[in-house]
Amino acid sequence: MRTHLSNPLTSVRNLGILAHVDAGKTTVTERMLYLAGATHKRGEVHDGTTVTDFDSQERDRGITIFAAAVSCAWDDHRINLIDTPGHVDFSDEVERSLRVLDGAIAVFDGVAGVEPQSESVWRLADRYGVPRIAFVNKLDRAGADLDAAVESIRRRLHKAPLVAQLPIGREDGFSGVLDLVRMRSLVWAADGGLRVGPVPDDLAAEAWRRRRVLEEAVAELHADALEEFCATREAPDGRAISDATLAAVLRDLTRTGEGVVVLCGSAYRNRGIEPLLDAVVAYLPSPLDVPPVRGERDGEEQERAADPAAPLAALVFKVSSTATGRLTYLRVYSGTMRKGDTVLDAGTRRAERVARILRVRADRHTEVDRAVAGDIVAVVGPKAARAGTTLCAPDAPLLLEPPNVAEPVVSVA
Numbered sequence: 001m002r003t004h005l006s007n008p009l010t011s012v013r014n015l016g017i018l019a020h021v022d023a024g025k026t027t028v029t030e031r032m033l034y035l036a037g038a039t040h041k042r043g044e045v046h047d048g049t050t051v052t053d054f055d056s057q058e059r060d061r062g063i064t065i066f067a068a069a070v071s072c073a074w075d076d077h078r079i080n081l082i083d084t085p086g087h088v089d090f091s092d093e094v095e096r097s098l099r100v101l102d103g104a105i106a107v108f109d110g111v112a113g114v115e116p117q118s119e120s121v122w123r124l125a126d127r128y129g130v131p132r133i134a135f136v137n138k139l140d141r142a143g144a145d146l147d148a149a150v151e152s153i154r155r156r157l158h159k160a161p162l163v164a165q166l167p168i169g170r171e172d173g174f175s176g177v178l179d180l181v182r183m184r185s186l187v188w189a190a191d192g193g194l195r196v197g198p199v200p201d202d203l204a205a206e207a208w209r210r211r212r213v214l215e216e217a218v219a220e221l222h223a224d225a226l227e228e229f230c231a232t233r234e235a236p237d238g239r240a241i242s243d244a245t246l247a248a249v250l251r252d253l254t255r256t257g258e259g260v261v262v263l264c265g266s267a268y269r270n271r272g273i274e275p276l277l278d279a280v281v282a283y284l285p286s287p288l289d290v291p292p293v294r295g296e297r298d299g300e301e302q303e304r305a306a307d308p309a310a311p312l313a314a315l316v317f318k319v320s321s322t323a324t325g326r327l328t329y330l331r332v333y334s335g336t337m338r339k340g341d342t343v344l345d346a347g348t349r350r351a352e353r354v355a356r357i358l359r360v361r362a363d364r365h366t367e368v369d370r371a372v373a374g375d376i377v378a379v380v381g382p383k384a385a386r387a388g389t390t391l392c393a394p395d396a397p398l399l400l401e402p403p404n405v406a407e408p409v410v411s412v413a
């Protein structure tokens with residue numbers, strides 16, 4: 001049996017960014033792709049060059065309408081970024097893309113906090129059991145207030161906010177963050193360069209006070225944290241919970257959805273994006289950490305694990321016409337899809353051919369020979385597949401159901 005340590009799937013993150021329109025989803029995506037080396041050109045929303053906005057209608061309207069998936073790499077992990085539309089009119093598409101995510105970043109405006117659309121997308125994500133971390137953006141704006149945004153997360157989203165960073169400086173003077181998990185400072189220079197150092201003396205008292213608030217919050221929610229907290233409450237270095245335990249507990253609480261880690265920054269000013277990518281890797285689940293996908297075969301329910309050796313089952317979540325041809329974006333849930341394979345549309349029982357498999361990067365498409373369980377790729381070849389189609393092994397047909405669907409989880413903070 002495969003162990004998590006030896007399985008390359010542990011280093012995959014299938015991730016979406018959820019936000020109210022204008023909260024900064026496009027800018028955050030853009031900065032992440034830039035830092036993670038997927039693009040060499042820093043796109044700006046206002047000049048219409050952002051790399052996830054494939055469609056001209058989208059560029060014209062300045063809102064992210066159509067989902068696309070882009071791969072990038074960070075800290076030896078592959079991050080597949082599935083662009084989820086933020087506009088409320090397109091909630092079908094939001095829902096469709098939520099089906100293929102293992103985790104998400106919820107972006108909030110640091111001035112407005114939780115807005116109505118953020119609430120509706122948040123509930124959908126609850127329904128699909130998508131673990132989330134929160135990024136409070138635009139801390140450089142006049143009136144931005146992390147604590148007020150955190151309070152709105154607690155009040156309107158009914159989640160225990162686990163504040164893992166504090167801003168250094170306010171509004172125009174916002175220059176960096178205090179990392180409360182590793183007790184250090186991250187300060188960005190005007191050119192975007194990042195300097196990591198100790199917590200400055202003048203901020204130490206507040207940092208330790210807020211570290212304690214975080215420790216108390218996790219101790220209430222997690223047995224390991226509680227045990228350590230009770231045993232070492234009076235620790236001389238100020239920590240009642242070690243950094244390693246705290247990080248592990250934050251990961252657990254993110255994955256169970258009992259709490260939401262809150263980070264902050266300013267995407268526009270390139271502040272806070274590196275630690276956000278670190279948090280994606282540290283806290284959000286890999287395809288192996290989520291429940292097996294369910295499907296139906298001959299009237300019977302079956303489960304399929306994220307195992308490359310199992311029969312193929314893949315779900316199409318978007319089809320788009322591009323210069324490369326008709327691209328069918330899909331997530332492979334189990335098995336392996338190879339270039340040249342004939343696969344079955346589980347709904348219509350029609351055969352479809354996989355002519356090419358592409359890993360879509362921001363600035364180019366890379367052709368690959370195969371896609372394995374956990375992967376998100378675009379394929380060329382299928383003619384009739386559309387969003388919602390299951391493509392599967394002809395000798396083991398399986399019609400996928402929406403994965404991870406659960407009743408809304410309401411946890412009381």
Ligand code: GDP
Pocket residue numbers: 019020021022023024025026027028045062063064086137138139140141265266267268269
């Ligand atoms: P989306 O609609 O959620 O994709 O949001 P965009 O990324 O398009 O951002 C909406 C507007 O807010 C744009 O004009 C951005 O330049 C601006 N914006 C995004 N992030 C920040 C930020 O961190 N600070 C400030 N001041 N403006 C931002």
